Each structure stands twice: as structure tokens, then as C-alpha cells.
Amino acid sequence: MGGIWEDTTQGRRYGRRSSVRWSECMGSPQIDIVDDLQPHAAKSYVIDKKGYGLFADDAGAALVAEKGWRDIYVCGIATESCVLATALGAFEIDLTPWVIEDASASHAGQHVHDAGILVTQRFIGVGQVIKVAELPPRLVAPERQNCSA
Numbered sequence: 001m002g003g004i005w006e007d008t009t010q011g012r013r014y015g016r017r018s019s020v021r022w023s024e025c026m027g028s029p030q031i032d033i034v035d036d037l038q039p040h041a042a043k044s045y046v047i048d049k050k051g052y053g054l055f056a057d058d059a060g061a062a063l064v065a066e067k068g069w070r071d072i073y074v075c076g077i078a079t080e081s082c083v084l085a086t087a088l089g090a091f092e093i094d095l096t097p098w099v100i101e102d103a104s105a106s107h108a109g110q111h112v113h114d115a116g117i118l119v120t121q122r123f124i125g126v127g128q129v130i131k132v133a134e135l136p137p138r139l140v141a142p143e144r145q146n147c148s149a
Helices: 035-041 058-067 079-092 110-124
Strands: 004-007 045-048 071-074 096-100
Touching: 045 058, 058 079, 071 079, 079 096, 079 110, 096 110
Parallel strands: 004 045, 071 096
Antiparallel strands: none
16 A cells, blocks of 8 residues: 655745744654554655645645546644645645545644644535545555454
């Protein structure tokens, strides 16, 4: 199972991020891919995003266009900012974003995650926010499709 990994190191060093005093997730170990995800990272694309969302600069949009992707499945940390920005960016360029609610979170707490989900639903539609269990089978790793509880 592949995907897009967004590297947040460069976009947080200069410019707009200094106005919000952001100083986290700029280097190791905070941006390291955890061991459990290493096998998947080798089959994925790494984007050094320059802003909150995947479409903040041309690299993300270029990869999506090159691959012909129309549905964009989004999850991650900072539901209220990075996840929301990527979903809204996809929506604004006529792609179909799907935010995976239970695979996202906020370092500011559950109430901020919930607020991010609410705003996301207002922007892209209630039906575009889904749970991991609702992912299409083609996106689920084969070893996870037949797991027993």
C-alpha cells in the first residue's frame, strides 16, 4: 500500500510560519517515519510541502496530476490545519477529498480535532468525512483485510 508522505521540514522554517511561532516538526526525531510504517514508506511518495496543505505549492498538484488521481484520501496530525488545508485544496481543484476521521488527530486535543472535522464537513461535505472501516478495499493493505478481531 503506497501513498503520499508529506515532509513538513522546509515550509515551517521561514515566512508565514514565523508569524504563528511554529517551531515543531522541523527535524529528527519529530519528522521521522516510525518503524511500523517503514515498509509502507518505501512504496510511497515523499513531498516536501511548503505550506499547510499538499496543494500549497506545485509539487503536490504535479504528483497528483501525473498519477491521474481523482480521489484524495487524507489523514494525519493537525486535523484543523494540515488535514483541512489538504482536503480543501483538493476540493478547490475539482478532486474528491475523503478525510479519514479516526486516522487523524490534533496535538491541541480532541476538542480541536472535533472542530477541524466540523469545519471540514462544512467546506467539503459531511459525506466526505469517513472512518478507516469505510475505506475502499483496494486501499487497505492485504494483511489487514482479513484480520479477525
